[in-house]
Amino acid sequence: MVLIVAIVLFYTLISLHKKRTLTALEEHYLENEKRYESFESIYGLELFHSFYENNLECPKTFELEPNETADENVSSGYIWGVDIRKDIFFEEDAYYYYVPFYDSISKKREGFVFLSSGLDGIIDNPFTWKDSIFKEDLNASLKLYNQVDFRSEFYSLDSTEFKEFDGVIWKGRDILVMYMDCFSYFVNLPRGIVNAEQFPVLFEKKRFREHSFFGLELNNFSICKDSLFANYGDIRIHANLKVNKLEGYKCSTVVGEIEKVNYQKRIMILRNAAVYSSSDTTRGE
Secondary structure, three states: OHHHHHHHHHHHHHHHHHHHHHHHHHHHHHHOHHHHHHHHOHHHHHHHHHHHHHHOOOOOOOOOOOOOOOOOEOOOOEEOOEEOOEOOOOOOOOEOEEEEEEOOOOOOEEEEEEEEOOOOOOOOOOOOHHHOOEHHHHHHHOOEOOOOOOOOOEEEOOOOHHHHHOOOOOOOOEEEEEEEEHHHHHHOOOOOEEOOOHHHHHHHOOOOOOOOEEEEEOOOEEEEOOEEEEEEOOEEEEEEEEEEEOOOOOOEEEEEEEEEEEOOOOEEEEEEEEEEEOOOOOEOO
């Protein structure tokens, strides 16, 4: 009888501890709601988008030192004075853990995840940019509480999901707070992929503007080091490549920012361009 009473008392105390822990977590979340909303807001996403558009590669690290000269700088993590890196799921001062992942073909850092340690305060996926985790290995490599479809372009932990973690946030796994495939975001910047038949027609109509993003289905082209060259009749394309993901497919596409278009000289120059293989392309205008 004494043993039974002791067991019941033990599990009662654990249950009460879990309820108190969840309550503390809810209160902590409400106190930091502004920080979380800034993190998942479109302005927060633009922080990362802008960096990728300019570099076509994610940063190695998400620096902890604030940059006082720029409020929206990926190396500082500050938006309107709110530090979006602060971990709202851990009761003490802590930061989300940043892990970039690589593309297995280009070997470039094309996306990232942000992890929270949860209540135990220990990151159980202590990977860095030096570990070179590929996108297709994320499911096997990361030990997580929440399930995420890494085939998607973006995931952000819903503000109500944390309630599902009652009683399991102890040891062995982390919470995935944000996942972003920056390359997929980048190649979807153009309104559509222009095919080989459409391009000369749209060029004659002067439909292309400098500093806009442009995607083109490639026909006859060549690559020399970091430059791609293509001809469509007497129209020449020169793309300055930062990412080359060509492998194993018949269809090839180039996406980049139009740096210069000269309708008289019949030339278009792309900067910060990426070329990739695809079995399916989105048709243009």
